[in-house]
Amino acid sequence: MPAGQPRPIRVFLDSDVLLAGSASTTGASHLISQLSELGLIDAVASEQVRREVEGNLERKLPAALPAFRLLAEAAVRWVDDAGAEDEGRFRGQADDKDLPILVAAVREECQTLLTFNVRHYRPRGGAIRIERPGDFLGRLREHLAALPG
Numbered sequence: 001m002p003a004g005q006p007r008p009i010r011v012f013l014d015s016d017v018l019l020a021g022s023a024s025t026t027g028a029s030h031l032i033s034q035l036s037e038l039g040l041i042d043a044v045a046s047e048q049v050r051r052e053v054e055g056n057l058e059r060k061l062p063a064a065l066p067a068f069r070l071l072a073e074a075a076v077r078w079v080d081d082a083g084a085e086d087e088g089r090f091r092g093q094a095d096d097k098d099l100p101i102l103v104a105a106v107r108e109e110c111q112t113l114l115t116f117n118v119r120h121y122r123p124r125g126g127a128i129r130i131e132r133p134g135d136f137l138g139r140l141r142e143h144l145a146a147l148p149g
Helices: 015-023 028-035 047-060 062-075 084-090 096-107 133-146
Strands: 011-012 043-045 076-079 112-114 127-132
Touching: 011 096, 015 028, 015 047, 015 062, 028 043, 028 062, 028 133, 043 047, 043 096, 047 062, 047 076, 047 096, 084 096, 084 112, 096 112, 112 133, 127 133
Parallel strands: 011 043, 011 112, 043 076, 112 127
Antiparallel strands: none
C-alpha cells in the first residue's frame, strides 16, 4: 500500500458470517465479501474458521461448498490458527470454542470481529469490537456519509 494511503478496515470473519455469505447472494455477509474482494475492507479468517465452514457446508448445504471455495479464494486473507499458548491472557473473554477466534482476530490487529453470535465474545479493554454484519455495514455507511465530499 502506498505511503499516506489509509489502510482498509480490517475485519475478522467468524464461520457463521462466511456460511451466510456462501449460502446467499443477498444480505450483509455477502456484501462484506464483495467489499473485501474489491479491496475496500480487509477480511481475515483463520484456518479454524475455514475448517468449520467446510465441515458445516459438507453436512448441511453441500451445494454451497463451491461458492464458499470461490469466496475463500477471492475475498478472505487466511491466517494461522491461534496457539494455545496465546489464549491464556484472553481466557474468560469468549466461550471456550470461540476463544481461538478472538485471539486470532486480536493478533491480526482487526478492528472488528464479525459474527452473528455476539454473545459468545466478551473482550475487555477495547481489544476489538464485536458486531453483527448488518450493524457493521450500518456503521460503515454512517462513516462514509460523514466524509467531506
